[in-house]
Amino acid sequence: MPSHVVDQIVALEERLRIAMLAADCDALDQLIAADLIFTDHMGRVLSKADDLDAHRSGLLKLDHLQPSEMKISATPQLAVVSVRMKMTGTYDEGPFAADLRYTRVWRHSTSAGWEVLAGHSSHVVAT
Template sequence: MAQPLSSDLEKQIIEVEEQLRLAMLTSDVATLDQLIADDLVFTNHLGQIMSKQDDLAFHQAGLCQFQTIEYSERRIQPIGEQMVVSVEVQWAGLYSEISFQDNLQFTRLWQRSPQGLWQVIVGHSSVIQSNIH
């Protein structure tokens, strides 16, 4: 049976999700460093497994400039002391000066660090196919 989500916990997760969105949008590596667990396992929409160091290096390199990152259809589900977030993301920008625009579905597992901060420990993204019948 699913645990009920308290409004306080929901607000906390919505807040860290927004911090993550803004940090990705601006490639704010310091904030990303705080929001991502050291032992992150992230599978991106290309099927590549990335670590925290890979993700931070991606943003530090400056090859990708996000112009928009918009969230919709967010679902938050507590699992024990962790929180699962599933969110639809529409993003656009430039990668190596080539424009892109994608609709993705992200799933993230948030857990508290020993210091009490919410951090992403596991993540996955998939491309949303608009022409599936």
């Protein structure tokens, strides 16, 4: 596994975390692939537009995202990340706290650089 790719993905994961906390849709637009497929912890399949709309509209507001237990498997063009994320915020004006595990697939292209192509989240039930 190329260490420079791992370093890039760690930095991108941090950029993504900061953009999510700030609801920075411009940064999220750059980090998320147009053809994103994301399956959330409720089993819903969401697109890039769905993700950006949730942040832009204020439907989803994140107050705290604490990553841990990150694992990365990477090639020069593809990386898979598993990360545990403890979070708090509001969804549809209702407060929530969650302990989720995310799996994200990052794809590299010469035209767009690194982007999240796919993702999945699930509740952590045991510590």
